[in-house]
Amino acid sequence: MLTLSNIVWWAGLALQAGIAFAVLYRRLYRELPIFSSYTLFLIIRSVILLGLDRGSFAFFYTYWAGEVLSWALGLAVIQEVMQRLFAPYSSVERLIAVLFRWGAVLLIAIAGFVAYAAPGPETTRLMLGLVVLERSVRIVQVGLLSLLFVCAGFLRLRWAHSIFGIALGFAVFCSVELAAITVRTQGGMPVHPLFAILKPAAFVVALGVWLFYLATPEPSPAESRPPAPQMEGWDTALGELLRR
Numbered sequence: 001m002l003t004l005s006n007i008v009w010w011a012g013l014a015l016q017a018g019i020a021f022a023v024l025y026r027r028l029y030r031e032l033p034i035f036s037s038y039t040l041f042l043i044i045r046s047v048i049l050l051g052l053d054r055g056s057f058a059f060f061y062t063y064w065a066g067e068v069l070s071w072a073l074g075l076a077v078i079q080e081v082m083q084r085l086f087a088p089y090s091s092v093e094r095l096i097a098v099l100f101r102w103g104a105v106l107l108i109a110i111a112g113f114v115a116y117a118a119p120g121p122e123t124t125r126l127m128l129g130l131v132v133l134e135r136s137v138r139i140v141q142v143g144l145l146s147l148l149f150v151c152a153g154f155l156r157l158r159w160a161h162s163i164f165g166i167a168l169g170f171a172v173f174c175s176v177e178l179a180a181i182t183v184r185t186q187g188g189m190p191v192h193p194l195f196a197i198l199k200p201a202a203f204v205v206a207l208g209v210w211l212f213y214l215a216t217p218e219p220s221p222a223e224s225r226p227p228a229p230q231m232e233g234w235d236t237a238l239g240e241l242l243r244r
Helices: 004-025 032-049 057-085 090-117 122-154 161-187 191-215 230-242
Strands: none
Touching: 004 191, 032 057, 032 122, 057 090, 057 122, 057 161, 090 122, 122 161, 122 191
């Protein structure tokens, strides 16, 4: 029987295939290798999960292993977006890479500590650690994307069409999922069915945003103000600081 969950799942897979085609057709894998790898991973994961019984242990462990990898790749994509946006400023780009590496270590350490310290059987502690890691990743992603949009507006940075679309899609999905995770944590099992459909539905919306921005050509550059003049000075000062 074709349920709402199945419809959302198939819609997501179709959109992922469309994104992969757009990436190949426009050869975006050259400038966005991490996002291209992320797209390929999502397609492979979806196909594998479709072939598994949703009530089996194989589905459970494959799903959560895929989730952890998707969180890591999602953070890497956001790093790629930020580095592309700040590409003219090499010192800022280097700082972004350093902060992301240490941020990833901190997230893993927090989740590992929670899983180790939590009471109950090993499976319960593992799930608690994964839930904490998921919420932490979404908080970091929402915070980074919010900061990115604010900084881009304040510093008058010019967005590439595809880069803006990727950032916007992630912002929509991560914000909705963070809200859904918070509601699920507070509401418990009664709200789980809502969470189970809201999360993939939000991701389908994000996929639609990505497909639109990746499939449509770069618009003609409109007349815009140059980047904030102090940006060059900040980048130079940051470069001197990083060399110490």
